[in-house]
Amino acid sequence: MLVKNIMTLNNISVQPGQTALEAWEIIIQTRLTGIPVTDPKGSIIGVLSREEIINAGPRVLEGNVKVRDIMQQEIFILKEDAPASDAWTMPANVFPVVDDNGRITGMLERSEVGHTLFKVASQIFQQAETIMDAAHNGIIAIDKNGIISTFNIAAERITRRKKSEALGRHLSDVIIPHGLLDILENGNYQSHYKFSLGYSSGTHTYLTNRSPIIENGQVVGAIGVFQDISEIEFISEELSSVKQLNKELETIIESSYDGIIITDPSGQIIRANHAHERITGIPTASIQKMTMADLIAKGVYSQSIVDAVIEQNGAVTLSELTADNNQLLITGNPVHNQQGEIIRVVINIRDMSDLNNLKNQLEQSIALSERYHGELTQLRSRLIDQVGLVVKSTKMKKVLGMALRMAQVNSTVLLLGESGVGKEVVAKAIHKNSKRSSGPFITVNCGAIPENLLESEMFGYEKGAFTGANREGKPGMFELADNGTLFLDEIADLPLHFQVKLLRALQEREITRIGGTRPRQIDVRIIAATNKQLEELVQDGKFREDLYFRLNVVPIHIPPLRERKDDIIPLVYNFKKSFEKVYGMEKEFSPRVFKELMEYQWPGNVREVKNVVERLLVTSSEQVIKSVDIPLNITPATPPQRHGPHQVTVQGIIPLKAAQLEMERQLIGAALKELGSTYKVAKALHVDQSTIVRKVNRLRENGLSL
Ligand SMILES: Nc1ncnc2c1ncn2[C@@H]1O[C@H](COP(=O)(O)OP(=O)(O)OP(=O)(O)O)[C@@H](O)[C@H]1O
Incomplete structure (x- = not known):
């Protein structure tokens, strides 16, 4: 507010020689509180106000008092453009006002200044209150006693207290005070202080700045500006989860082996992953500035899938052939906004060449496996032809498969299974299909060799080794099986003392004939078999554990x-x-x-x-x-008679071979039962011991029990 805005315009002045009465009349006419006094040149030399005239008393009315007698000589002149508040600081009630040339243009009264300043102050106060109420932040001010002097609308909203209930009351009666009272005590400014309050509607978080109100160096109050940041906190949490989601999406897009590009509806590329660079050769960094049309112009694609998606307003799949003859399968999917408009097109580019290669490889593998399968079947049927094996059930196919695998290696095999299941035929199958097939396959029925002959049968003897020994000496089964396979059938029937010798021969891969001094190297593959539970025999101490482990390298159970x-x-x-x-x-x-x-x-x-x-x-x-x-x-119901004229009774006509077998079964069986050894039986039946052993084997082979 400037002086010229509130002064009373008037250029009237009085001369010092005029009477005070004349001056008074002018003052009354002009309704001024006082008028300037000028010298003949027009310079202001004093001011005459009503106050001086009244103080001069009744003399004035007589016309004897001159202006110069009572005028104030100490004058305070204001310029038109000076702030009105300047007058308030000067010790006068009336101020002459001059323009830039020093000419009198009016008068300003102190009371007018006070009135104007009050009006301005009220306006400012009103404005301040309006501003505070318009503020989004809550504002509370207290005086030095903690009494609330300011409480804006935002404070009402945040504290849920009415302004009328708050003003003039102590802070602690209105809200739970949080530190504003402390400011009164410590006088420190506190900024960005965060605190939370729980309401029935949930927890709210506030951010506040507090500052002391200082007058003449004294804390006379405090003001707190606070903001409910619960919403911002919530938005910030939302924002960080959106950021997290964005990061995850980015990772997903990047980790895709397929190329992915995202465009806006005009085809402007917004994002592309590195797989797209691998497939098309267009660097990811430069593709961001391109459009679908640019890629078509560069010959990367021949048609715009974006246009196709927009046209169809749905998913579209196209097939493309690249310049390198790679087949691409391209799928575009629209992304709609809430109004159903397409805002993005997501395009997936799959390089089918990898898949096609895999497909070709798979086809080749299938063809190869079919060939192998054919060869295996051929091999199996050859095997069946070779040893007359019948293999139909799955269980037996597994056994045969294992046998064929074992044929490829030299490992010791232990065939397990009941009598007559085919242990020996499987052993023969292994031999026939092994590298040793051109070598001998020697079967030793361990249970059929008398104990005292075991060593000579197995390891042979030198000439003159013992009485009754062949003059030339004789090779044992090990030697006979050299470079071939030795099938040790009924292995569980070996006496313990011989098991030790067998184990040594197996370990050292050499034998020494009875009566001989020179050990002989032997290259024999061992296949053992038994219909007994070897583990139980080991536990009962009837079979050596070390020999058991030696033989049980690869067990094959024939069901x-x-x-x-x-x-x-x-x-x-x-x-x-x-x-x-x-x-x-x-x-x-x-x-x-x-x-x-x-x-x-x-x-x-x-x-x-x-x-x-x-x-x-x-x-x-x-x-x-x-x-x-x-x-x-x-098995016949009646046991055979050993002596007498009717030792052999013919009851009907059956093939001679079957009859012979039955006769031998009865005769040798009875003799063995009575005499206990093949040696004695041979003597009793007047044949060689080897004949008896052979016949016993033949009978067993034909399933005839003795
Ligand atoms: N799968 C098969 N296909 C054709 N013949 C078989 C088959 N299995 C066994 N045989 C025949 O059955 C008979 C008994 O077979 P094998 O001697 O191999 O049995 P084993 O288990 O060794 O008997 P044991 O324990 O009594 O010595 C033999 O004549 C053999 O040829």
Whole structure:
């Protein structure tokens, strides 16, 4: 506010020689509080105010008092453009006002200045209050006693207290004071102080600045400006989770093996991953400034998938062939905003050449595996041809698979399984398919060799080694099996003392003939077999543990026939065919026969099948055998008589070979039972011991128990 804005315009002045009465009349006419006094040149030399005239008393009315007598000579002149507040600081009630040339333009009264300043102050105060109420931040001011003097609308909203309830009350009666009272005590400014308050609606977080109000160096109050930042905190949390999501999305896009580009609806590329650079060769850094049209112009793509997506307003898949002849599968998907407008197009580019290569490789692998499968089948059928093996059930196929694998190596194999399951045929199969196939396959039935002959049978003897020994000496089974396979059947029947010798021979891979001094190197692959539980024998001390471990390198368990019934019919056909050849006949089995054979438990396993088929063929007079009309138990009910004229009784007409076998079974069985050793039996039956051993083996092979 300037002086000229509130002064009373007037250029009237009085001369010092005029009477005070004249001056008074002018003052009354002009309604001024006082008028300037000027000299003849117009310079202000004093001021005459009503106050001086009144103080001069009744003399003035008589006209005897001159202006010069009572005028104030100490004058304070104001310039028109000076701030009005300047007058407030000067000790006068009336101020002449002059323009820039020093000419009188008006008068300013002190009371007018006071009035104007008050008006201005009120306006400022009003404005300040309006500003404070318009502020988003809460503002609370207190005086030095803690009484609230300012409380804006935001403070009402934040504290949930009315201004009318707050003003004039102590801070602690209105809100839970948080430090503003402390400011009164310590007088320190406190900024960005964060605190939280719990309300029924949830916790709110505030940020506040507090400062003391200082007058003349004294703290006369404090003002706190505070802001509810719960929303900002919430937004900031949201923002950090959005940032996190963005980061994750970035990682996902980057980790994709497929190329990914994201465009706006005009085709402007917004983002592309490095896989796209790998596929197309366009650097990721430069693609950000390109459009789909640029990529088409560069020959990267031949058509715009963005346009296709926009046109279809849905997912579109295209196939492209690159300049390098790589096939690309391109899929575009639109991203809509809430109004359903397309705002982005996400494009996935899959390089099919890798997949095609894989497909080709897979096809080659399949072809290769088919070839191998064919070769394996061929190998198997060759094997079956070689050793007459019938393998139909899954269990037996597994056994055969293992046997074939074992044929490729030299490891010791232990064949386990009940009597007659085919241990020896599997051993032969291993031998025939091994590198040793051109070498000998020697079977030793460990249980059939008398204890005292074991060593000479196994290791041989030198000439004159003992009485009754062959003059030339004799090679043992080990020597005979050199460069081939030694099949040690019924291994569990070996006496303990011989087990030690066998173990040594196996470990040292050399033997010394009885009566000899020179050890002989032998290159023999060992396959052992037993129908007994070797582990139990080891525990009972009947079989040496060290020998057991030596033999049990690769155990192969051949399951009993009742556990692989799929093999029964093929075995029956196989044996039927071979016996028909032997006996020169051809017969048929009725389905009932097969049913009965399938239902039977076959305690004698494959060997029993072989015998039963032979019996069925040779004992039936019918062309079509309708049922298994002979008892499946092949052991005769009556024990054979040893002496007397009817040692051999013929009860019907059966093939001579079968009759001979039965006769030998009864005769040798009875003799062995009575005499205990093949040596004694040979003597009693007037044949060589080797003949007895051979016959015993043959009988066993035919499934005939002794
Ligand atoms: N899978 C098969 N295919 C064709 N013939 C088989 C098969 N298994 C066994 N045989 C025949 O069954 C008979 C008994 O087989 P093998 O002698 O191999 O049995 P094993 O288990 O060694 O008997 P043991 O324990 O009594 O010595 C033999 O005549 C053999 O040819």
